[in-house]
Amino acid sequence: MQTLFGALRAIKPDLPQPQRSVTTLENPERFKQEMEKAGFRNIEIRSVTKAFPVGSTGEFWDSMVKGSAPIQMMKKGLGEEMWREKEKLALAWLEETLPKLKGALTSDAWLGVGVK
Numbered sequence: 001m002q003t004l005f006g007a008l009r010a011i012k013p014d015l016p017q018p019q020r021s022v023t024t025l026e027n028p029e030r031f032k033q034e035m036e037k038a039g040f041r042n043i044e045i046r047s048v049t050k051a052f053p054v055g056s057t058g059e060f061w062d063s064m065v066k067g068s069a070p071i072q073m074m075k076k077g078l079g080e081e082m083w084r085e086k087e088k089l090a091l092a093w094l095e096e097t098l099p100k101l102k103g104a105l106t107s108d109a110w111l112g113v114g115v116k
Contacts, residue, residue: 003097003105004064008071010093011086031110040114048111051104057094061087 028045
């Protein structure tokens with residue numbers, strides 16, 4: 001996610017750094033509370049890490065654009081011509097950044113499991 005937001009900041013420099021919030025489902029305790037409120041019991045909240053192999057910069061960017069609602073909203077809001085210009089900035093930032101990374105990129109998520 002850090003890499004994705006770095007590329008987005010290349011497009012929109014005033015974009016704030018993402019912050020974790022204890023009041024959202026990013027907080028495993030809050031996640032468990034919400035599941036309890038929904039009537040689940042025997043709840044387990046598990047951390048899951050997904051690795052994303054980095055092929056070419058273009059392939060990485062395309063997969064991020066296709067799989068990210070915020071990027072899709074930005075793309076739609078900019079219009080096709082402006083998007084192509086801004087996309088070049090993101091790709092240039094990624095070209096500089098990705099070779100410095102070793103191995104696959106990862107993303108973490110919480111998975112809630114319970115019985116209802």
